[in-house]
Amino acid sequence: MSAVPVEAPALARTVEALLFLSSDPLSIEELSEATQAGEGPVTAALTLLSEQHAPGRSGITLRELGGGWTFASDPAAEDAARRLFSRPRASTLTPAQAETLAIVAYLQPISRPEIARIRGVSADSAVATLLDRGLIDEAGHSQFGAVIYRTSTHFLKLFGLRTLDELPDVARWDPTPEEQAELRERLLKAGEARAS
Amino acid sequence: MSHVGVAKLELDLEVFTGPFDLLLTLVLREEVDLLELQLAEVVLAYLDHLEARGELDLETATEFIVLIAALLELKSRLMLIGEQDDELDIEPEAAAEELLARMLDARRYRAAAAHLGELLAAEHGVRFRAAPLPASLRRTVIAPAGGSQDPQVLGEAIGRLLSMPPEIDLRHVAVPRVAVGERLALLRGLLRRGAFSFEEAVRGADRMTVAVTLFALLELYKRGEADWEQGQSFGEIAVHAPTTHAPSGPVALAGGSGGSTRSLGGLAG
Numbered sequence: 001m002s003a004v005p006v007e008a009p010a011l012a013r014t015v016e017a018l019l020f021l022s023s024d025p026l027s028i029e030e031l032s033e034a035t036q037a038g039e040g041p042v043t044a045a046l047t048l049l050s051e052q053h054a055p056g057r058s059g060i061t062l063r064e065l066g067g068g069w070t071f072a073s074d075p076a077a078e079d080a081a082r083r084l085f086s087r088p089r090a091s092t093l094t095p096a097q098a099e100t101l102a103i104v105a106y107l108q109p110i111s112r113p114e115i116a117r118i119r120g121v122s123a124d125s126a127v128a129t130l131l132d133r134g135l136i137d138e139a140g141h142s143q144f145g146a147v148i149y150r151t152s153t154h155f156l157k158l159f160g161l162r163t164l165d166e167l168p169d170v171a172r173w174d175p176t177p178e179e180q181a182e183l184r185e186r187l188l189k190a191g192e193a194r195a196s
Numbered sequence: 197m198s199h200v201g202v203a204k205l206e207l208d209l210e211v212f213t214g215p216f217d218l219l220l221t222l223v224l225r226e227e228v229d230l231l232e233l234q235l236a237e238v239v240l241a242y243l244d245h246l247e248a249r250g251e252l253d254l255e256t257a258t259e260f261i262v263l264i265a266a267l268l269e270l271k272s273r274l275m276l277i278g279e280q281d282d283e284l285d286i287e288p289e290a291a292a293e294e295l296l297a298r299m300l301d302a303r304r305y306r307a308a309a310a311h312l313g314e315l316l317a318a319e320h321g322v323r324f325r326a327a328p329l330p331a332s333l334r335r336t337v338i339a340p341a342g343g344s345q346d347p348q349v350l351g352e353a354i355g356r357l358l359s360m361p362p363e364i365d366l367r368h369v370a371v372p373r374v375a376v377g378e379r380l381a382l383l384r385g386l387l388r389r390g391a392f393s394f395e396e397a398v399r400g401a402d403r404m405t406v407a408v409t410l411f412a413l414l415e416l417y418k419r420g421e422a423d424w425e426q427g428q429s430f431g432e433i434a435v436h437a438p439t440t441h442a443p444s445g446p447v448a449l450a451g452g453s454g455g456s457t458r459s460l461g462g463l464a465g
Contacts, residue, residue: 023325075321098309106308118301157324159315173307183299187292
């Protein structure tokens, strides 16, 4: 608190208003440009706002998500919000959708045929649903003309991620060398059984 | 792999004659040299087969494409002699490795998907503002753009489709009309001169006239004014006055209408 400059409360009120008006996360650069204040004071204002909107102090929390800052509702209000809006918050993903989303998230930009190759089954319907729900976006075409996909800002917001870098390294789910060796063994055996 | 469709495809090629599945077996046993086999001929034979059947069975077609693609790949590898040895030696090993890599990939992203599911669950109940900016704060105006097209254009377009086209004028087309009365008069004229052949009565006439003339002749026969004979099928039809004259004598009346009373006399003869 002691590091907060004197003009911070006024700037914080402006930043709070901008965050209230915007439905997309606002980056520090955007806030700085709009308030015509430096990035340092804006960061300080955000720190102040974070404290004011800390969980338990306010029904609205300040979150750093999807490459910027945004207000979000306190999950404690979810039951009441559901009664108010009747439509539930984004429902869960089916296994096929989750797998497809994971592949896009880690390997983007990626085309549908590549997704299908990794999954071993078609990804058409899952891709269509994810597009529909705004979790992935089309991002141009590959050199072979296939549409390529990447995750959207909405994806980051929904999954509570600041940036894609926050996704854990995919290698952490690799099987151990022993498991791999066993898998290889089983494969070769199956191959021999078929050949004979 | 025992679909009947492709397996039974009969082939008659330069180096092989028989069903497709036998060819595959022989190629795999290297009893037929793939290098000498013209795969284009196989494809053409299949296309002929398709044409003969008149319908495309997708399952069979898919199977055929897969098989022919495999043969093509095999053949192209055989043709690249340099790479042949390395490629074929490590084939089963490499295939297993590739399969393993794919399985690991799939496993990796299935686990990542589970992780995403946990992230999503952890964010349960968090909602974001989804309201658009108030109009006064927008940098671009998204008020409905003024009609860039005149709705009148659409109305005219559908109007043109709905209006009835003008009736086509056929007056310039000459419709041949042949009246039975005319033909009756002609036949009676001929009869008065004695016997004649039907051929003479319709010489140079079009088919319609021939048909109407025949009707007229039938009418004359019904009335007992004429009789005919035909020696053989498609032969000459000789027309002559009935051998016993009708008691009422000549009753030449123009037109073919009515006249039922007159025919009674003819029948008596």
